[in-house]
Amino acid sequence: MLKNAVKGRVNIVENVNDWKEAITLAAKPLVEDGSVENSYIDAMIANVNKFGTYIVIAPKVAMPHSRPEDGVNKNCVSLLKVNEGVLFEGEEERIYVFFVLGAVNSDSHIETLMELMELIEDEEKIDEIIEAGNVQEIMDLI
Numbered sequence: 001m002l003k004n005a006v007k008g009r010v011n012i013v014e015n016v017n018d019w020k021e022a023i024t025l026a027a028k029p030l031v032e033d034g035s036v037e038n039s040y041i042d043a044m045i046a047n048v049n050k051f052g053t054y055i056v057i058a059p060k061v062a063m064p065h066s067r068p069e070d071g072v073n074k075n076c077v078s079l080l081k082v083n084e085g086v087l088f089e090g091e092e093e094r095i096y097v098f099f100v101l102g103a104v105n106s107d108s109h110i111e112t113l114m115e116l117m118e119l120i121e122d123e124e125k126i127d128e129i130i131e132a133g134n135v136q137e138i139m140d141l142i
Contacts, residue, residue, distance in 0.1 A: 002077070002115040003142045009033075009078035010135045019088050019095070020045050023064045026080035026098040036102045037071030044070075044100070053088045056095060058120045060085070060130060065101040072102040075109045077116065081129065081138065096130045 009029040016022045023044050030036045043066035048055060055062045066072075078100045085094030099116060103109040119125055125141055132138045 001112050002119065003139065005075075005077045005112050006079050006142060007139070009076070010081075010138050011079070012081045012083065012132075012135060012138075014082075015084040016082055016086050019048070019062075019086050022062075022080060022082055022086050022095070022098055023048075023100070026064065026078055026100045029078045030076050030100060030102060033076075035072070035074050035076035037073070040066055040071035040102060043067070048088075053091055056088060056091060058126070059093060059123065060096045060126055061099070061120050062088075062095045062097070063099045063101055063116075063120070065103075068102075068104050068106075072104050074102075075104055075112070076100075076102040077109075077112060079138065081132070097126060 013025060016025065024041050027036060027041045031038055044064040047066055055064045057063050080098040082096055085096045087094055119142065128141050129138050
C-alpha cells in the first residue's frame with residue numbers, strides 16, 4: 001500500500017537552503033498531481049513555526065503534515081531525500097528523509113500510516129534509503 005502511495009512521488013535533491021525549502025520540495029509532487037493545494041505547504045510550514053520541530057519523528061526523518069481542511073484533496077504521501085541533509089533550528093541531527101502526509105480525514109489513511117511508521121522505525125532501512133543513489137533503489141526498499 002505504501003509503495004503504491006509514494007509511486008511517482010519520490011524525489012532526491014543534493015541540498016536545500018533550509019527546512020522550509022525541503023518541505024516545499026517534498027510536497028511538490030502532491031501539488032502537481034492535485035492531491036494537495038499550495039495552502040497545505042503553507043500550513044505545514046506555519047505548524048513548524050508555531051509548534052516547533054514535532055515533525056522530526058525519528059533520527060534523520062521528518063514527517064511534515066497538517067490538517068485535512070488545510071488543502072488536502074485526497075489521501076497521499078510523498079518522499080524527499082536530501083543527500084546533504086538539513087538542520088532544523090534547535091535540533092542537533094540533520095534530517096535526510098521527508099515524508100509528506102496528506103489525509104482527507106483522521107482515519108482514512110491509517111493503514112498507510114502504520115506501514116510508514118513501521119518503515120521509519122527500521123533505522124537500518126532508513127539508512128539504506130539515505131544511501132540509495134536513485135529513486136528506483138528507494139522504491140525497492142519501501
